[in-house]
Amino acid sequence: MKVEMSKSFQVMAPIEKVWDFLSDIEQVTPCLPGAELGEALDENRHSVKITVKVGPIKSSYKGEVTIANLDAVNHQLSIQGKGTDVKGKGGATMELVGVLTAIDDNVTEVKGDSTVTITGLLAQFGSRMVVDVSNMMFDQFTACVKSRLEADGDQEAAASKPVAGMSVAAAALKGVVSRGVASARDKIGLGKALSEDEG
């Protein structure tokens, strides 16, 4: 399945500071929920492991990220990622294009368009939740980036712990379960009777 997302957020920091952060894979990776950066394969390629839990499916993807384009003048970057589930249950690929725009000297807008393709067990069973999980992951990523760039020195140290993948799943799950259950009930004609219970 394909998930396409277009997102933007603003950071209270000058554009060069944001650029330096986002274009440095070692700095940015800890902000990706569930991600662990591995060794550098060459200048633009790193091995990476990402663990995502969607409903009952926990998938750990081992793969690599490639920085395909880094345009410091226009503040544009594109990243490609691909990974295989470590237990052979599927794979995923990602393409991300990011653009930074200075709103003013101290505010930067980050805009990202991404396409994620998922194959295997996660797609089969998580399809109804993947979008919600992706949204949650993005929100956590945003919060992390902000906290690092907007914080002063002390807080920065406190925030250097990677964002856990698991908590994302739990929050996203809450959002979809009620909706998923309701739609399944609709199909079998119980939707009306039970939806009131859920209030």
Added chain:
Amino acid sequence: MTELKTSAEIGGMGHSVKRKEDPRFIRGRGNYVDDVVRPGMLYMAIVRSPYAHAKILSINSEKALAHPGVAAVITGETLKEYNLHWMPTLMSDTQMVLPIEKVMYQAQEVAAVIATSRYAAADGVELVEVEYEPLEVVIDPFKALEPGAPVLRTDKEGQKDNRIFHWEAGDKAATDKAFKDADVTISQDIYIPRIHVASIETCGIVAEFDSVEGQLTLWMTSQAPHAHRTVFAMVAGHVGLSEEKIRIISPDIGGGFGGKVPIYPGYVIAIAATVVTGSPIKWVEHRRENLQADSFGRDYHMHAELAADKDGTMKALRIKTIADHGYTDAATQPSKWPAGLFAIATGSYPFEAAFCEVDGVYTNKPPGGIAYRCSFRVTEAIHAIERLVDILADDLGMDPAELRMKNFIPPEAFPYKSVLGLEYDSGNYAGALKLAMEKIGYHDLLKEQKEKRERGELMGIGISSFTEVVGAGPSKDFDILGLKMFDSAEIRIHPTGKVLVRIGVQSQGQGHETTFGQIVAEELGIPVSDIKVEHGDTDTAPYGLGTYASRSTPVAGAATAMASRKIRDKAKKIAAYLLEVSEDDLDWEPGKFFVKGVPDKAKTIQEIAFAAYTNHPQGMEAGLEAVSYYDPPNMTFPFGSYICVVDIDSGTGQVKIRRFMAVDDCGNIINPMIVEGQIHGGLTMGMAPALMEEISYDEEGNIYGGSFMEYLMPTAMETPNWETAKTCTPSPHHPIGAKGVGESATVGAPPAIVNAVVDALSHLGVRHLEIPLTPEKVWRAINGL
């Protein structure tokens, strides 16, 4: 109704004899494949592909083999040593047992883990490391046929595209001309999605090889044990398996519906595993494997057209179909009929011209195309014609019942030769529709609908007047891999007058142990309680092609009647000898021969049986037994008319079946209660795809509908109250005038439901809706989205 010729005690045809198999089922004493336990048995679990199309770069079994309890990991390379990594399908295509080079669909078997427990085997599956390189995936069958599409079957020499077969029937030129000359033509794209039989018991096998005797015994979920044994003997002959040393036992089976006709790779791997390890091997699919990798039904993309006169007289029919078979043609059609009996598409109507063509296509989906509770593509064909008839009625502003009545093949026209080449044996289509209309109060419903529509309520009435073609089949036209589709029965009368009947077909829940006894009871007058019916064991049952496509009663049922008659002929000779009269002086009534005009001077069949072993005439062979291999002269054509009434919630799009009247005609009935059960089950299995079930795939080939979380199957909660009635038009060529009935309702129900829903929405401009009619789809139609 079927005329009763025997007493309730004898329980011949027409008696609702309680099912002899039920006591063991309701007491938990059934014996299914998973109940079979052998000493030293090992368990098998299968590693499956997450990719729909990928190169296998490596398979690493080290970690799995290090796991406690894991005994072996079998890969394509293991099987290649024995040349067992490929096998033929029943359609003479080829299928990987385990892959060497690449995988072709998601959930394909990649390796098998053999372990001392089911848990250890499942753990082992998690530990097998497979490295894949994804390849371009072809999912859309239309794109698969486009020039430049990747050719999927690179293993097949000479295969230049993704087309499997092209089949056609009818007169193209005459049909094209009829369309050109017609007052009215209509056309509609109709898709019958992939669905799954989802029988309560998944597939499985216990395979046991005795290396000293060279004997292979298989307890297997097989709808066709004899045919499967012959295929195994032919495919594995080179490794020393010989047909007389292969025994397939198909024990109690928890539902077949066509899904247990194909030979799945898992069976073959288990057989290889028992030969290699020397231990008995058990493999039973879990539910997801069953839904994802086992043969699907349907998946027909049809473009259907109909030509008619202004007054509604139907003239010509044209249907072009793309059939998505997945990665290989593992359908289960008779060999000469790659598109099954799609030629039934002219339905209950006397078209002057018709032309149908079907192209089978390879895609990166699981293989199949089985006859899911349907005699070979009849469901697809009938859905098309019954939808077209309603669309025509709508276009002409005619009542759909009136349009059908105007066009039906009249009763006096039988036997009727259709323009697509089938010879219908008997029918009274108007009689069935008339009865259905009376029973449901059709004209009152029309009035009610009009009033409701004025109040803004959505109510619809839908009709389907189907005809089926079942009972494959005459040997001149019907075979599977060359095996002719006759069927057989073997009857032995013991000295005490009790009976053993062995039949070539086998039951997956149809009640053969009861109904085949009733046929013998009808013919010989021996109480059904004295008759034991055996089936499903290749060591004891006579050769037959198995139970599917409603063929048991039409073919093996006929064989049972014919064998009974051979016995009666011999019994008559013995009776004449015992009564010291000439055979010509004897009359028969169920259970005894008596001297004409002297009813007291009689010999019961039990007395005759005893004499056959104790006092038989000199010069006659002792014993009382007979065998029949019956080659039917034609198919049987059961039919019916169904009327469905739906109410639709305009806020949610929820369809509620308020009433459903099913009038069926399957000729003479053996057991009315069992027929009733067949109709109820069939209607529910017809409602399922009409409203709920579908397996779909995304562009990457991910399976949606691969678990019961997503594959919505009806339960008693969703099933409405079915109303049923019967007419009786016996088959003229069948020895007991019976026709198959197990599949009529699955064929007839979906178009009745769709016609009702479209009727409810027709004033909103809705002309057609594709199944399943989910609330979302209906809601969108209501809101013009």
